[in-house]
Amino acid sequence: MSLWRATEGVTRPAEVTFAVDGTDVSAPAGEPLATALAAAGMLGLRDSPRGGTPRGAFCHMGLCQECVVTVDGRIVQACLTPVRAGMQVRLGGTLR
Amino acid sequence: MIRRADCLVLGAGPAGTEAALAAAEAGLDVVLIDEQADAGGQGWRAPLGSLTLPRKGADAEAGDRLRSRLAASGVDRRLGRRVWSVGGAFRLDAVGPDGAEAYEAPRLIAATGAHERVVPFPGWTLPGVIGLAGATVLLKAQAVLPGRRVVVAGAGPLLFAVAAGIVAKGGTVAAIVDMDGRLAWARRLPGLARRLDLLKEGLGWTWSILGARVPFLAGHGVRCATGRSEVEAVIVGPVDADGAPIAGPERRFACDALAVGHGLVPGGEVPKILRAAHLYDRLRGGFIPELDPYGRTTIENLYACGDGTGIRGARPSAAAGRLAGLAAAHDAGRLDAAAFTALAEPTLQVLSEYRPFADTVAGAMALRPAQVAAIDPATVVCRCEDVSRAEIDAAVDAGASDINQMKHFTRCGMGPCQGRMCGDVAAELVAQRRGVTRETVGYWTQRVPLRPVPFDTMIGSFDYADIPIPPPAPL
Ligand code: FES
Numbered sequence: 001m002s003l004w005r006a007t008e009g010v011t012r013p014a015e016v017t018f019a020v021d022g023t024d025v026s027a028p029a030g031e032p033l034a035t036a037l038a039a040a041g042m043l044g045l046r047d048s049p050r051g052g053t054p055r056g057a058f059c060h061m062g063l064c065q066e067c068v069v070t071v072d073g074r075i076v077q078a079c080l081t082p083v084r085a086g087m088q089v090r091l092g093g094t095l096r
Numbered sequence: 097m098i099r100r101a102d103c104l105v106l107g108a109g110p111a112g113t114e115a116a117l118a119a120a121e122a123g124l125d126v127v128l129i130d131e132q133a134d135a136g137g138q139g140w141r142a143p144l145g146s147l148t149l150p151r152k153g154a155d156a157e158a159g160d161r162l163r164s165r166l167a168a169s170g171v172d173r174r175l176g177r178r179v180w181s182v183g184g185a186f187r188l189d190a191v192g193p194d195g196a197e198a199y200e201a202p203r204l205i206a207a208t209g210a211h212e213r214v215v216p217f218p219g220w221t222l223p224g225v226i227g228l229a230g231a232t233v234l235l236k237a238q239a240v241l242p243g244r245r246v247v248v249a250g251a252g253p254l255l256f257a258v259a260a261g262i263v264a265k266g267g268t269v270a271a272i273v274d275m276d277g278r279l280a281w282a283r284r285l286p287g288l289a290r291r292l293d294l295l296k297e298g299l300g301w302t303w304s305i306l307g308a309r310v311p312f313l314a315g316h317g318v319r320c321a322t323g324r325s326e327v328e329a330v331i332v333g334p335v336d337a338d339g340a341p342i343a344g345p346e347r348r349f350a351c352d353a354l355a356v357g358h359g360l361v362p363g364g365e366v367p368k369i370l371r372a373a374h375l376y377d378r379l380r381g382g383f384i385p386e387l388d389p390y391g392r393t394t395i396e397n398l399y400a401c402g403d404g405t406g407i408r409g410a411r412p413s414a415a416a417g418r419l420a421g422l423a424a425a426h427d428a429g430r431l432d433a434a435a436f437t438a439l440a441e442p443t444l445q446v447l448s449e450y451r452p453f454a455d456t457v458a459g460a461m462a463l464r465p466a467q468v469a470a471i472d473p474a475t476v477v478c479r480c481e482d483v484s485r486a487e488i489d490a491a492v493d494a495g496a497s498d499i500n501q502m503k504h505f506t507r508c509g510m511g512p513c514q515g516r517m518c519g520d521v522a523a524e525l526v527a528q529r530r531g532v533t534r535e536t537v538g539y540w541t542q543r544v545p546l547r548p549v550p551f552d553t554m555i556g557s558f559d560y561a562d563i564p565i566p567p568p569a570p571l
Contacts, residue, residue, distance in 0.1 A: 004267075
């Protein structure tokens with residue numbers, strides 16, 4: 001279903017809101033976008049170019065490129081991109 | 097602007113940071129460069145700056161000590177930089193917070209670490225399936241659990257670290273699926289007991305897992321992950337000591353995440369791109385540069401250390417890093433022979449003390465050829481380009497004789513991950529199909545960019561007027 005944030009003893013920064021394909025999503029400021037998306041239940045980020053099968057973040061450390069999305073018009077790796085208020089995220093179809 | 101220095105160190109994990117510290121203490125002007133915002137690498141990674149966590153693990157503390165020594169040193173820290181090109185003797189091009197950057201020095205220490213090997217199985221591309229190393233990043237740096245019910249599968253110590261981390265944070269581990277049988281771990285005990293502190297850490301994990309009554313399946317592997325658009329269940333079954341599936345009851349575990357990994361592969365793009373000699377060492381994870389005891393490669397003034405030179409783990413990597421830093425300082429004429437020997441001797445000693453432990457752990461994380469041999473023909477091996485095992489086999493049958501020819505035939509390894517995810521398994525498939533050694537099959541030819549970078553960032557603030565136009569030749 002989704003990632004979830006541990007709560008016991010953990011203090012996180014205040015949440016910010018950003019848009020994913022027009023839908024508002026909130027997450028602690030500075031959290032990696034791949035984590036924020038998965039925590040919001042958005043695990044599938046794109047389809048593979050040839051087989052068209054769903055893909056999501058796999059390595060969470062900037063290597064596999066499976067988490068590639070578009071942020072404010074630029075292609076980025078979601079696992080390396082910190083969440084900012086107001087960012088415009090587009091999923092699907094990148095790297096196709 | 098080019099930042100010139102006496103020595104560049106690429107990679108700020110335990111190895112690179114120790115190398116930078118040793119070289120700087122000996123008087124070299126050292127620049128340490130890494131993609132992450134803080135030193136520590138993957139293993140000793142700093143938690144996200146904005147988080148406060150209840151309790152730090154041993155790795156986080158080791159990382160904190162390293163980071164504070166670095167902060168107090170004369171090392172020029174250039175963190176948050178993505179190096180995309182390496183060349184000459186020696187120049188690094190990077191993309192930093194303000195765009196393009198370049199670094200030059202007569203010496204380069206490569207400490208770029210390792211990445212995870214995941215041997216493919218049906219369903220491994222489903223969202224919700226992640227690497228064990230990735231799960232570690234989520235748990236340690238972000239205090240995030242991979243799912244509500246997680247299956248943790250594969251081989252090596254990361255299995256237990258991840259499972260214990262999930263339990264400690266209040267998550268549910270649906271099952272631990274370890275390719276190794278109980279016998280394998282019993283046989284390893286003598287090697288592990290050589291480092292009681294680290295063995296204790298391992299036993300601590302086991303203890304918390306036992307306390308949480310997590311189903312533990314020794315000698316089992318993942319048969320497949322299933323789900324429509326995300327992983328919903330994992331089916332596991334028994335495997336033999338070589339990792340090949342064997343007949344026996346299969347079990348299904350419903351889950352919303354699968355964390356899986358089968359060991360680590362040395363990254364080591366830099367020595368490959370600079371054409372240092374390499375050799376294949378299955379125990380150490382794959383192709384590694386040929387090194388002298390201090391980390392000198394076969395290329396003059398190019399040094400390498402850490403897991404990128406063979407899987408050993410963080411602490412031995414730190415020792416190897418220190419040796420490489422000392423060697424660079426010695427070769428630069430900053431440490432005379434006597435001082436060099438006096439400083440290097442105790443570190444060589446530390447490294448050899450770690451060896452039995454490091455070899456034992458590396459053994460659990462090494463490639464299992466029989467597991468690769470058993471990959472189903474329809475399974476995707478190259479995630480980026482959706483290339484199946486059957487297509488790789490067909491390319492070999494059609495005449496592709498090494499890993500690079502196979503790449504040209506199939507596009508396997510040609511995608512944006514640049515062959516990092518599939519390379520080790522793909523090469524093993526070619527070797528097995530041809531019945532030849534891994535040396536014969538070789539490794540991907542490395543090319544720049546080392547990592548994907550946006551083209552506009554790469555060229556910087558460039559203008560046509562900047563191109564020097566020579567005056568036309570007289571007619
Ligand atoms: S999850 Fe692999 S690059 Fe982001």
